[in-house]
Amino acid sequence: SRLLRLLHGWWEGLKDFYSPNSYVEIPEFNGYCGVDMNELYRSVQLYLNSLHAAVHSRRVSVSRAKNSSHLSYTLAPDQTMEDTFVGARLWWTHNVDSVPDSLEEKRSFTLKMKKPDRTRILSDYLDHVAHCAEEYDSRSRDRKLYTNNGHGSHDCGWTAVPFRHPATFSTLALDPELMDAIKADLESFGQGKEFYHRVGRAWKRGYLLHGPPGTGKSSLIAAMANYLHYDVYDMELTKVTDNSELRALLIQTTNKSIIVIEDIDCSLDLTNRLSKPPAAPPRRLESRRSVESLMEADDSRVTLSGLLNFTDGLWSCCGEERIIVFTTNHKDNVDPALIRSGRMDMHILLSTCGFPAFKCLAFNYLGIEEHDLFSIIEQSIQAGGALTPAEISEILIKHKHQDHYLALKAVVSALHLSIVTTFAQSDEPFEEEEEEVAASNKGEEQNAVVDNGEVVDVFVNNPPVNDSCVTKNSRSLTWQRRVRYLIKTKRLCEQRRLNHLL
């Protein structure tokens, strides 16, 4: 049998010598006994999957992992698929051999190419394969949403569920300039590997999202995760018992992930650092460090300094491609140390809906890009109508089976109510000129006032929906004046009523 093997070897060598082709084998496992997984094998598998051309070859194996939403295609055993690279043609074959006396199989890919191509392109081609595979893996893998629900131990503090939030940048109603800025920032972060290494910074970035409830902070986080194909770690700070648990949680997070701490000002008493009673003077010559750690030991909760270490201490660099996002409704309540630049690199204010953002919502919810009422809505927003995207989407959902006119009219009413409420709460004096305009504009409103004094409600329930109420000079100003006039009348009515009561 030794002779046979020798002859076989010679025969193969001879064949190789005269064959115009060259072959490269990529086994699934390294070494003879096969214990180490060969990374390249997996890359080739992903690469062929990414080409999707595998689907066109005669036989493919299709599989789906449990809970996954993606099908994965692989070449069936002994099937061949063709690829091209810088003008060369290459053929991949998947080999599956059964191992004698065992249930296991020996798998490998064979790459066939013309002999001259081997020296010319092989190493570039394999780099290309690895690169495409990595890209494909990060795009197609199922992402996870992790949370520290308090049941986990230090070994595994996170529990995961599939992350399938549908928010994307195209469904998000945002000021277009802000949206572009955020996207550009995320993109340059995602491609910044070399940059961060070159300048000696940890490859991470912090975003502070602030703004009133319902302006899309959580939705933006989901859109960011979907945009970059990152996992999300939703950290519930109140469930973390102490700083060391915080660190343990940090270490367990994977690369390419967003770590979120919502309502940062509510989850931690961030003033504790400033309002802490002065520590008793150290009795002996203790080092400053140990005094600090004693102070922290007092309250075994997570402290501000623990959180600062979390965001940019040495341990925060234990991985790469991390984004940390804090959200808050009141930026002023957050300790400045926590959000100084370098920790939170970009501060994003999400506020009430501007007109472009409204148009985006109207398109998403009603499927319309233009409508007669749009100009009225634009004017009302300019005149100070402030509704959050959440409030507007709520109105649009409520009316989604009705006429577009009714839905938009409801938005106009809500905007006017918000203007009226804001103005009514302020006690800005009216200017002379406005008084005059108001006087000259007396009309239906006056009648309404005479009726019962609830002029504002009349106005709000019957918003003027065409240009008839707008003078020719300046639309938005007239709107504002009109509203202010009404408020003034309402204030007067209230005053009269109060006087009457007195």
Ligand SMILES: Nc1ncnc2c1ncn2[C@@H]1O[C@H](COP(=O)(O)OP(=O)(O)OP(=O)(O)O)[C@@H](O)[C@H]1O
């Ligand atoms: N900018 C937006 N674009 C589209 N939809 C939005 C936007 N903002 C809010 N919404 C809608 O309003 C709902 C609430 O938004 P979200 O949870 O993102 O607000 P939030 O800012 O995180 O509020 P909170 O401060 O209360 O956590 C979402 O379900 C979303 O559909």
Ligand SMILES: [Mg+2]
């Ligand atoms: Mg939220």
